[in-house]
Amino acid sequence: MSDIEQLKKQSLFSNDTINGEIATLNLGPTHPATHGIFQNVLKVDGEKILSSEQTVGYIHRAFEKLAERRPYNQITPITDRLNYCSSPINNLGWDMTVEKLIGAGVPKRVDYMRVIIMELARIADHLVCNSVIGVDTGALTGFTYMFQQREAIYELFEEVCGARLTTNIGRIGGFERDFSPVFHEKLKKFLKDFPKHFNEFDSLLSRNRIFMDRTIGGGPISGERALDYGFTGPNLRAAGVDYDVRVMNPYASYEDFDFIIPVGTQGDTYDRFQVRQEEIRQSLAIIHQAYNNLPEGDYYSKDIPEFYLPAKEDVYTKMEALIYHFKIVMGEIPVPVGEVYHSVEGGNGELGYYLISDGGRTPYRLQFRRPCFIYYQAYPEMITGQTISDAVLTLSSLNVIAGELDA
Amino acid sequence: MSNPITSELLLQRLQERFGEAILQHESPYDLLTVEVTPSSAHAIVKWLKEDNELALSFLTLLGAVHYPDQTGREMAVVYHLHSLVHNVRLRLKAFLPIEDPSIATITDIYVGANWQERETFDFYGVKFVGHPNLVRILNEDSMDYHPMRKEYQLEDATREDKDDRFFGR
Numbered sequence: 001m002s003d004i005e006q007l008k009k010q011s012l013f014s015n016d017t018i019n020g021e022i023a024t025l026n027l028g029p030t031h032p033a034t035h036g037i038f039q040n041v042l043k044v045d046g047e048k049i050l051s052s053e054q055t056v057g058y059i060h061r062a063f064e065k066l067a068e069r070r071p072y073n074q075i076t077p078i079t080d081r082l083n084y085c086s087s088p089i090n091n092l093g094w095d096m097t098v099e100k101l102i103g104a105g106v107p108k109r110v111d112y113m114r115v116i117i118m119e120l121a122r123i124a125d126h127l128v129c130n131s132v133i134g135v136d137t138g139a140l141t142g143f144t145y146m147f148q149q150r151e152a153i154y155e156l157f158e159e160v161c162g163a164r165l166t167t168n169i170g171r172i173g174g175f176e177r178d179f180s181p182v183f184h185e186k187l188k189k190f191l192k193d194f195p196k197h198f199n200e201f202d203s204l205l206s207r208n209r210i211f212m213d214r215t216i217g218g219g220p221i222s223g224e225r226a227l228d229y230g231f232t233g234p235n236l237r238a239a240g241v242d243y244d245v246r247v248m249n250p251y252a253s254y255e256d257f258d259f260i261i262p263v264g265t266q267g268d269t270y271d272r273f274q275v276r277q278e279e280i281r282q283s284l285a286i287i288h289q290a291y292n293n294l295p296e297g298d299y300y301s302k303d304i305p306e307f308y309l310p311a312k313e314d315v316y317t318k319m320e321a322l323i324y325h326f327k328i329v330m331g332e333i334p335v336p337v338g339e340v341y342h343s344v345e346g347g348n349g350e351l352g353y354y355l356i357s358d359g360g361r362t363p364y365r366l367q368f369r370r371p372c373f374i375y376y377q378a379y380p381e382m383i384t385g386q387t388i389s390d391a392v393l394t395l396s397s398l399n400v401i402a403g404e405l406d407a
Numbered sequence: 408m409s410n411p412i413t414s415e416l417l418l419q420r421l422q423e424r425f426g427e428a429i430l431q432h433e434s435p436y437d438l439l440t441v442e443v444t445p446s447s448a449h450a451i452v453k454w455l456k457e458d459n460e461l462a463l464s465f466l467t468l469l470g471a472v473h474y475p476d477q478t479g480r481e482m483a484v485v486y487h488l489h490s491l492v493h494n495v496r497l498r499l500k501a502f503l504p505i506e507d508p509s510i511a512t513i514t515d516i517y518v519g520a521n522w523q524e525r526e527t528f529d530f531y532g533v534k535f536v537g538h539p540n541l542v543r544i545l546n547e548d549s550m551d552y553h554p555m556r557k558e559y560q561l562e563d564a565t566r567e568d569k570d571d572r573f574f575g576r
Contacts, residue, residue: 057545064530065554069561100436227491230466230519243491339435341468341487341498352468354487367470369487377522406545 021045025388029058033392035132036402040379040391047387052380056373060406067366071331072098073172073309075366080166082370083404086125086347087167088117088157093344096251097353098172101340104304109297110174111253115290116187117160117169118252118344119283123194124153125347126234126276126283129399133273134205136396137214142201149197152190159183173308174300191288202277218269219382219394226267230374233349235398238275239267245345252344256293257286269390269397306333331361348372348399372404412461412493414439420461425451440498448484448501449511455488455497456516462492466513469523471531475557481505484533486513503533512538530555 028039037058043051063078070078079090092114099106127150131143154164159182161169170176179187205211221231226239236243244261246254262278264271300308309328314321327333337359343352352369375398383391418439422429428447433440443451455463468487475481480502488497501510512535513520524535525544532553535541543550552559 057547060545062554065561225518227465228518230517230523241491248491248494339440341436341438341496343467350467352487354468354470354485356472365472367468369468373522373526374519377519 022050027388027391029055033136034395036400036405038376038395038400038402038405042388042391044388047389049383049386049388049391052383052391054376054379056376057406059402063407064366064368067363069362071329071361072307072335072363073329073331075363076170077166077168079368080168081403082368082407083125083347083351083372083401084165085128085399085401086121087165088121088169089125089344089346090351091167091169092118092252093342093346093351094353095170095172096344097340097342097355098307100342101338101355101357102304102307102335104173104301104307106174106301107297107299108253108295109299110301112290112294113175113179113299114170114252115254115257116287116294117157119286119290120153120156122283122345122347123280124150125399126280129347129396130205130273130276130280131201132396133215133269133393134211136393137211139205139208139211142204145197145201145204149190149194152186152194156183156186156190159186171300171309173304174298176300176309176312178299187287187291191284191291194284198280206274206277212270214390215270215273215393215397216268217266218390219386219397220266220268221378221382222267225381226375226378229378231349231378232371232375233346234275234279235267235272235375236349237261238264238271240265245343245350249343251342257289259286269393272397333361335359335361343369346371348401348404349375368407370404370407372398372400373407376400376405412490412495414495414497417461417463417495417497420458421451424454438496438498440500442500442502445484445501445503445510448486448499449513449516451499452486452488452513453516461490463488463490463495463497465489465491466517466520466523467496469513469520469527471527471533471555473531473556475505477502479504482508482531482533484510484527507534508532509534509536511536512541514538529553532556 022043022045025042025044027042028034029037039055041053042049066078067075076091076094079094080087082090127146131146134142157167157169158164159180161167221239223240226236227241240263242261242263247261259282262275264275310321310324315325335357337357339356341352341354343350349371350369351371354367355363356365358364383394414434418432421441425447428444429441431442455461467489470485472483472485473481482503482505484501486499503510512524522544524538525541527533528535528541529543529546530553
C-alpha cells in the first residue's frame with residue numbers, strides 16, 4: 001500500500017477531501033510560531049494535517065542528573081529553569097518538598113507570603129499564554145497590554161528577591177527577607193490597576209468574533225482522553241475535569257482561601273483560553289484574601305537554623321554566619337533518609353518532586369513531574385484533521401514551555 | 408458513594424487480590440509504597456485502574472531509580488498512581504536485575520505512559536516490553552549508554568588534576 005493510501009485510510013476525512021498531494025512540512029525546531037524549540041514533522045494535504053511526528057529534547061540540560069551532584073540549596077536555581085514563565089512556583093515547590101523531607105513547619109505568614117508570590121507567578125504565566133494565543137490569531141495589541149502588567153509582576157519579584165525571570169525566590173524555611181515597604185506599595189498599585197487592564201484585554205478577545213471563530217473547536221480533547229494522557233492543570237480543566245492540586249492536596253495553607261476552579265466543556269483552544277482567564281481572576285481574589293489577612297509573625301522558620309541561610313548582612317560581617325552559610329550551601333547538614341513526593345499546582349498543572357534521600361549531601365534521586373512533558377505527547381492526536389494555523393494555536397494554548405518539556 | 412478508600416483499605420485489597428505478588432509495603436511520609444513482583448506490575452496497574460471501587464485511574468509519574476549495590480535488584484521502576492475520586496496516592500515499585508531490566512509496558516493501560524517509559528528507557532535502559540516505539544526521547548539517538556545510571560558520574564572520574572573529595576558524593 002502506498003503512503004498516500006495508507007494515510008487516506010488512517011485519515012479522519014472521507015477520501016474525496018484528500019487530493020492525494022501529501023507534503024511533508026517541518027514545523028520547527030525553530031519557528032516564530034512555536035514559541036520555543038519544538039519540532040513537528042507534519043504530513044499535510046493542502047492545509048490539513050494528516051499526521052505529525054514530534055522530536056523533543058533540543059534544550060535538554062540533564063537537570064535530574066545535575067541534581068544528584070548538588071546540595072539541596074543549590075537545586076533551587078535549577079528549578080527556575082523548568083517552567084521559566086512561573087519560576088517562583090517551581091522554587092517554592094522545591095523548598096516545600098525539602099521542608100517535607102526534613103519535617104519542618106513554617107510560620108503562617110510564610111505560607112501567606114508564598115501564596116501571594118505563587119499566585120502572582122500564576123497570573124504572569126497565564127498572561128503570557130493567553131496573550132500569545134491572541135498573537136497567533138493575529139491580535140498583537142492584547143499582548144503588548146498584558147506584557148506591561150507582566151512587567152509589574154516582575155517588578156514585584158525583583159522587590160522580593162532581586163531577580164525577575166529566573167528568580168531563585170524564597171528559601172528552605174521561608175523567605176530571605178520580609179516584604180519591603182516598596183513591595184507593599186507596588187502590590188497595592190498592582191491590585192488596583194490590574195483588573196482594569198485585564199478587563200480591557202478580556203474585552204479584546206473573549207467575545208471577539210474572529211477570535212472565537214479561530215479558537216472554538218480547535219485542538220479539542222475529551223476529559224477521559226486527557227486523563228488517560230496524564231493532563232493536569234488548565235488544560236485538563238478545560239476538558240471538564242476539576243482536578244486542582246491546590247484543592248485536592250492543599251499546601252501552603254491554600255485551604256484558608258475561598259476560590260473556585262473554572263472548568264471548560266469542550267477541551268478546545270477557546271476553553272483553555274477561558275479557563276486561564278478565569279484562573280487569573282481567581283488568583284487575584286486569592287492574593288486579595290492572603291494580603292488582607294497577612295498574619296503577623298516571622299518571615300522564616302526559626303526552628304531550622306541548620307537549613308535556613310543566615311542573613312546576607314551577617315554573612316558579610318560575622319564569621320559564624322559566613323561559616324554557616326558555607327556549610328548550608330555546600331550541603332554539610334545531615335538530612336534524614338527518606339522518600340517523599342510533593343506536588344504543587346504549577347502554571348501548567350501538577351508539578352511534582354519525587355525526592356529520594358540517602359542521608360547524603362545531595363539527593364540520591366530527584367525526579368521532576370513536568371506537566372508539559374506529559375501532556376505534549378497528546379499534541380499529534382489533537383491536531384490531526386486540523387489546519388496548520390489551528391495547530392499553531394493549539395500549541396500555544398497548551399502552553400508548552402520548552403524548559404519544562406526537556407528539563 | 409461507597410466507603411472512602413484509605414491507604415489501609417487499598418493495601419488490604421491489594422493483598423487480597425494479588426497475595427504473593429505483594430512483596431513489601433511501607434508508608435514513608437504517608438504515601439503507601441508497595442513493592443510488587445515485576446511480572447505482576449502490569450496486572451496490578453490494570454486492575455487498580457479498572458476496579459470501580461478503588462479507581463486509581465490516574466498515572467502521576469513513572470520513572471526509575473538505580474541502586475548499584477543491591478545485587479540482583481539494581482533497577483527500581485517506580486509508578487505513582489493517584490485516585491482522583493478518593494484522593495489516595497499509591498507508589499508501586501518493581502525491582503529488576505541490571506543484566507536484564509525488562510518489564511511489561513503499561514502504555515496499553517495509560518496512553519500517557521508512552522513518553523515517560525521512553526524517558527526511563529533513555530536514561531536508565533529499562534526495557535518496556537511491548538512498548539510501541541521504545542527509542543530515546545531527550546538524548547540523541549546515537550548515544551550508546553544510559554546516563555542516569557550511577558556508574559556515570561557527572562565529571563570525568565578519571566581526571567587526576569583535581570581532588571574531588573570535598574565536592575559531590
